[in-house]
Amino acid sequence: MTERSFDVVIAGGGLAGSALGGVLARSGLGVLVVEKEDGFRDRIRGELSFPWGHSEALRAGLGEPLDSVGAVPLPEMGFYEDGRRVDGLAWNSISIDGLPAIGFSHPRLQEVMLGWAESQGATVLRPAKVVGVADGHGDGGAIVSATSRGATTEYHARLVVGADGKTSGVRRWLQAQTVTDPEHHRFGGLLLSGVRWDDTFAWASTPANVVGWFLTGADSCRVYIRLTAERVHETGAGRSPEAFIAFAARAAPEGTFDGANPAGPLGFFANSCTWASHVTRGPMVLVGDAAGALDPSQGLGTSLLFRDVRLLSELLLADRDWQRATAEFAKRREAYYDVLRAYDRWLALIEHEEGPEGARRRELHAAAREADPTLGGFATLEACGPDGLTADEAARRGFFGEPPA
Ligand SMILES: Cc1cc2nc3c(=O)[nH]c(=O)nc-3n(C[C@H](O)[C@H](O)[C@H](O)COP(=O)(O)OP(=O)(O)OC[C@H]3O[C@@H](n4cnc5c(N)ncnc54)[C@H](O)[C@@H]3O)c2cc1C
The missing domain is CATH 3.50.50.60 (FAD/NAD(P)-binding domain)
Incomplete structure (x- = not known):
């Protein structure tokens, strides 16, 4: 050569x-x-790589670079409402080889x-x-x-x-x-230092917005906010790091972002x-x-x-x-x-559709989840990946709790 x-x-x-x-x-x-x-x-x-991605990286033989970068194990996902934790998911109960998610x-x-x-x-x-x-x-x-x-x-x-x-x-x-x-929302992010948080990947979701945060290192916490383009404008969440932090703080347990400082640029991107x-x-x-x-x-x-x-x-x-x-x-x-693209769209509808239609959809979805916690495998996608799944009409109906055609 x-x-x-x-x-x-x-x-x-x-x-x-x-x-x-x-x-x-x-x-x-x-x-x-x-x-x-x-x-x-x-x-x-x-x-953040979910357990499925973590597993793929290890299977590809990428354990050494993940170790060298000091990837942070995130064993749990915590769900928050009005600043209170309402639910949690320990990844090792469902993931491949019991792997956690990782932040970096x-x-x-x-x-x-x-x-x-x-x-x-x-x-x-x-x-x-x-x-x-x-x-x-x-x-x-x-x-x-x-x-x-x-x-x-x-x-x-x-x-x-x-x-x-x-x-x-x-x-x-x-x-x-x-x-x-078509774009349905914007996704914004900011890196913070000075945040005291544990190893939970936190997710605070309402039909109007989502705020997520997790550690990426010893003193760095990534915060993401998802809003429609109009709401980014109305709320001013993208106007300055201070406005972004104030917006995120309203969704998190009291005091989470007290003393937090911006440690990177702020930006919103089309979803x-x-x-x-x-x-x-x-x-x-x-x-x-x-x-x-x-x-x-x-x-x-x-x-x-x-x-x-x-x-x-x-x-x-x-x-x-x-x-x-x-x-x-x-x-x-x-x-x-x-499969991943269909799941993206389905989840966005469940999380964000507003008004009575959205509320009804969430109710049906919750009932379907109670009957089958894996939702035909889609509810474990972040932990186990998309193998064996087909995003056809039957799967869609199952996900949304609609009766079979
Ligand atoms: C706001 C936001 C939040 C996200 N959050 C998450 C998350 O939490 N978890 C997750 O899993 N994913 C997330 N993603 C997605 C994730 O960041 C991307 O899927 C990932 O970075 C894609 O990596 P890549 O290497 O394919 O592409 P890129 O990261 O875009 O890398 C492409 C590289 O190619 C180089 N390049 C481009 N053109 C040329 C050229 N002509 N010649 C030479 N070099 C070139 C660029 O400089 C760059 O280094 C997020 C994305 C965004 C925008």
């Missing part, structure tokens, strides 16, 4: 790209990870994961931006152009992986359409799923948000990317025919993404 030829070139060294790069390099493949950022900063991204600093894990990928033998090019992908020299591979410090270099790859996030450029070069569900019409073509394949991002407020994005990393790496390492391996990845990815 020459210096500029790799088995796999990965566009994007976020969590998906660097994790995949490390896993493939560890198995002896020649891997180049191209990352455009010189250093990672807080972009207000996923900092996203930019720190990006940094650690990219360093880990390098330690496994991947070459990391940074800061460098992938600016084009073209067909290879008739050998079934591809040529990737990357610009770094004003110079553009071409790399030959047997496979190009687009791990370049929700606004993926590789998605365009792969000639896929970008499809987006909608965005995905590629297809995730592979020729020697190109997409993973993570580039393949399909979920509504961020359901908190399943990192679990999904760890699943992508595990599945794609297993298929590539098991089959010398990478066209067949990526086709199989695409088929399975589409199936589990469809």
Whole structure:
């Protein structure tokens, strides 16, 4: 292999790209990870992986970077109303291998994961931006152009992986359409220091809003708020860190955010799923948000990317025919993404539909849950993942407690 030829070139060294790069390099493949950022900063991204995602990461062999970043075990989910805890869920009672959820600093894990990928033998090019992908020299591979410090270099790859996030450029070069569900809410986040909280992932939900918070490190607490765009404006929750903290404090037990200080930027983002019409073509394949991002407020994005990393790496390492391996990845990815996307929409209706229709829906849902606590497997999705689930009309009716058709 020459210096500029790799088995796999990965566009994007976020969590998906660097994790995949490390896993493939560890198995002896020649891997180049191209990352455009010189250093990672807080972009207000996923900092909680549910037990399913935790399990996927461990199965992919990512225990070492999770340990190095000091991921915080979050064994319980606590549900709050009017500042009081009304219910709780111990993950180990339902999760795979009794695993807890984990909290972590996203930019720190990006940094650690990219360093880990390098330690496994991947070459990391940074800061460098992938600016084009073209067909290879008739050998079934591809040529990737990357610009770094004003110079553009071409790399030959047997496979190009687009791990370049929700606004993926590789998605365009792969000639896929970008499809987006309509926005239903906004999801905002702010990192705080000086919060005294335990290892519970707290979730305070009313039809009008959701506030969630959890520890991501010794003195860092991530707080998220979900509101409609109109309410972000009306309440002023996005106007300043102080307004955001005051809004969150009203949902949390008294005193939770007393003495809290902003430790990162504040921002609100559209809640909608965005995905590629297809995730592979020729020697190109997409993973993570580039393949399909979920509504961020359901908190399943990192679990999904760890699943992508595990599945794609297993298929590539098991089959010398990478066209067949990526086709199989695409088929399975589409199936589990469809389930996760349907679940996102169903849950948003249960949590947020207002007025008598919403109240009735929640009543029926609660009754269905009493009859079947797993709701056909959908109620344990965060703990066990989407395998074996189909989001068809029968499942939808079961979830909403409607009689079978
Ligand atoms: C507000 C918010 C809250 C969220 N909360 C949660 C949560 O609690 N739990 C959860 O599981 N998920 C959550 N998510 C989702 C989660 O953050 C994403 O699913 C995850 O970050 C996707 O990772 P990725 O590596 O696929 O993409 P990204 O994180 O977007 O990484 C893409 C990388 O590619 C690089 N890149 C882009 N273009 C190029 C190029 N041309 N050349 C080179 N490099 C390039 C970028 O610099 C970046 O490093 C949340 C998302 C948002 C917006």
